[in-house]
Amino acid sequence: MTATDPCTHCEEMMQPYMDRVVTDVERAEAEAHLDECAYCRKRYRFEAKLRQFVRQAVATEPMPIDLKTKLAALRTPLQ
Amino acid sequence: MSETTREPDARRLATDARDRVRFEEEALALSDQVYRVARHLVGSREEAEDLVQETYARAFRSWRSFQPGTNLRAWLLRILTNVNIDRGRRQQRTPDTQPLEEGDYFLYNKLESTSDGTTDEERVVERLSQNDVVAALSEVPHDFRDVVVLVDIGDFTYADAAQILDIPIGTVMSRLHRGRRILKQAMAESAVGGEEA
Numbered sequence: 001m002t003a004t005d006p007c008t009h010c011e012e013m014m015q016p017y018m019d020r021v022v023t024d025v026e027r028a029e030a031e032a033h034l035d036e037c038a039y040c041r042k043r044y045r046f047e048a049k050l051r052q053f054v055r056q057a058v059a060t061e062p063m064p065i066d067l068k069t070k071l072a073a074l075r076t077p078l079q
Numbered sequence: 080m081s082e083t084t085r086e087p088d089a090r091r092l093a094t095d096a097r098d099r100v101r102f103e104e105e106a107l108a109l110s111d112q113v114y115r116v117a118r119h120l121v122g123s124r125e126e127a128e129d130l131v132q133e134t135y136a137r138a139f140r141s142w143r144s145f146q147p148g149t150n151l152r153a154w155l156l157r158i159l160t161n162v163n164i165d166r167g168r169r170q171q172r173t174p175d176t177q178p179l180e181e182g183d184y185f186l187y188n189k190l191e192s193t194s195d196g197t198t199d200e201e202r203v204v205e206r207l208s209q210n211d212v213v214a215a216l217s218e219v220p221h222d223f224r225d226v227v228v229l230v231d232i233g234d235f236t237y238a239d240a241a242q243i244l245d246i247p248i249g250t251v252m253s254r255l256h257r258g259r260r261i262l263k264q265a266m267a268e269s270a271v272g273g274e275e276a
Contacts, residue, residue, distance in 0.1 A: 050204050051231060054216075054232070058213060061118065061124075062111075071135045074132070074135050074136050
């Protein structure tokens with residue numbers, strides 16, 4: 001494991017940092033680490049780009065137009 | 080006497096109808112987002128359409144149980160998840176300790192090794208195709224995929240995802256971590272496999 005990932009302890013920090021669910025102190029720690037660790041910096045840039053890519057890749061299929069019509073038809077009729 | 084009681088009743092009914100119409104409009108305005116999440120929670124487009132319809136039918140029936148001011152999108156997704164479970168898609172018993180051979184940087188290493196010398200992170204990502212991503216996502220076991228879809232595609236917070244799936248936040252975090260890893264492995268396999276074909 002460590003052969004392919006020399007900075008495994010950073011994983012615990014990276015996920016919440018990328019998801020922006022960290023406290024100010026944790027964020028400062030994560031940023032300080034990214035400043036000094038080229039490996040994690042590279043990984044962070046890759047992960048950020050990857051996440052954006054995944055989001056775009058799955059968002060391209062629009063909702064079928066007739067489904068919208070069917071959903072609107074489920075509304076309670078006005079008295 | 081009956082005159083005085085009928086009037087407040089009529090007013091209450093009118094307010095009720097107005098609130099309901101507003102609720103239905105707000106819920107319908109979110110249907111694209113609900114569908115997008117549903118589409119990746121289940122295997123096919125038909126299933127997703129079906130699931131979204133049933134979700135809206137239930138939501139419109141029980142609109143009074145929605146608390147105005149809270150997250151309507153999360154409320155709808157909670158219904159959707161329940162409908163999905165009711166339909167027999169039981170929660171999968173995938174153990175959280177399922178072994179993963181590779182480290183977290185596996186995908187990057189694979190993509191880099193098959194590219195023409197580029198190590199730039201952004202360029203490396205572009206070696207994946209849209210199909211690689213969609214196919215890889217469908218390979219992630221349900222328990223993990225649900226969390227990845229809600230947080231990474233649906234933009235829900237950990238807390239919302241926990242509420243929607245009725246699991247603790249700690250479980251959201253561990254499944255998210257593992258789910259993203261499984262996703263990356265699957266993407267690496269399809270990308271590298273495509274390269275060799």
